[in-house]
Amino acid sequence: MSIMRRFSFNHATAKFWDQREAVEACARTGSGIGLWREPVQEMGLEASAKLVKDAGVQVTSLCRAGFFTDPTQAAIDDNRKAIDEAAELGAPTLVLVSGGIPEGGTIDSAREGVKEALSVLAPYAGERGVTLSIEPLHPMFASDRCVVTTINEALDLAAPFPAGQVGVVVDTYHIWWDPQVWQGIARAGREGRIASFQFADWVTPLPAGVLTGRGQLGDGCVDFKRYLAEVDATGFTGPIEVELFNDALWARPGAEVFEETRAAFARVLE
Template sequence: MSTARFSLNAATTKHWPVDELLAGAAAAGIGGVGLWREETQAHGVEKVAALARDLGLPITTLCRGGFFQEPGWFDENRRAIDEAHTLGAPILVLVSGGLPDGSRDVDAARRHVGDAIGELVPHARAAGVQLAIEPLHPMFASDRCVVSTLGQALDLARPYPAESVGVCVDTYHVWWDPEVWEQIARAGAEGRISAFQAADWITPLPEGVLLGRGLPGQGVIELRRFREAVDAAGYTGPVEVEVFHADVWARPGAEVLAETLNRYLAHVA
């Protein structure tokens, strides 16, 4: 089994400085890294792009665009697309945002996501960046992402060309969905699996539920079955491991990378 398909999402090693992360990833011989905008900006987008180029390390995704309920979403997402282009990241992952302040109208929020993505498509196409709609677990529906299932993400993507709008399949968010297997097959048939991310489901969830993910093998998700399902649907891209957990963040980045890679090989590859 090879390490070349494995990509470390930087959210897993939150406090590892970006330049050290890139060097560590290259030294480990993995296939790439997924980056987040805030840390990349802090280090300098051009600088990170140059460093990755020098190391020959692909940047598999940029996280995240979206949050379409916020004023200024259009300009912010255009900037995100530009950054992905600069970094050579082929995919901008979209976390679509929750309900606007004071709103209970989830239907309207969902329609707005579709419209907003449509407005971004021309810019994304010009930049050579694919937008990947990521359904988030329904426990985030009100405050982070009104897109809650893979089927819904595909419905939102449908009006737009697959080379511009796909979906991001993250095991943590979709594992519970009784329709997930047929929706993965559908996503493949529609040519829209942009990215595949793996994290495990563990309980009890912590307060705020954001930082409660497990490393591969720590939880209850059939991770290999998911990897096999996206493969069977025609996906050939990287497998990103993206784990948010305070205990994982507290550890040295290189140590977390080594363990995550081993767990990927044991439970996902």
């Protein structure tokens, strides 16, 4: 069976492309889509849910919640709202980026904040049928965006909760460097916690805007075939989202980026 049946286009890859047009392109090609909260809210939650339902497009994830290393009530409330949005959209998983080190805090206290927030949010997500998907980010983002940097760390945070409530994201861009990554993926599979699988390439030299410098598939050093094999070996057969934060891509027409990304996905997995 063609690998393209598992292709999902994360809307952030064509950030400024109209959400309706992106969904229509996915419908035409039988692709899934990873949605983002901001475009969903701009269109309206009910209208967005109707759009994907009418188009017959699978929503593979909703991005993004989290940022709760300083778990104020406002942050918890916004995360509950994000869980509700995921449930309304039919997204099986809500991607969580933990957040960085709050002012006056330490990386240890920030990680404790993640634990506290999960203890509040995980049961609610379970009630709504949504899996919270902890995304480890590359260590260069630890201070300001995400104090969770490896799959094993994410799995340790998820461990106190049922797998249906809390899982992890396997994102090649963020974990390709980790010498324990294959063991981490195997562990995630054994524990039934692979909730999202995402592709992006790592290119060097690093662009000036590192956050928006993810490479198109095949332009960098990530071994996508091995990632596919390792994840498939766990029994995971779900969608594979391509999520590229890239200024050059964002400046181009969304439809063009969509077709290029599908072609790159097929090429790196041939």
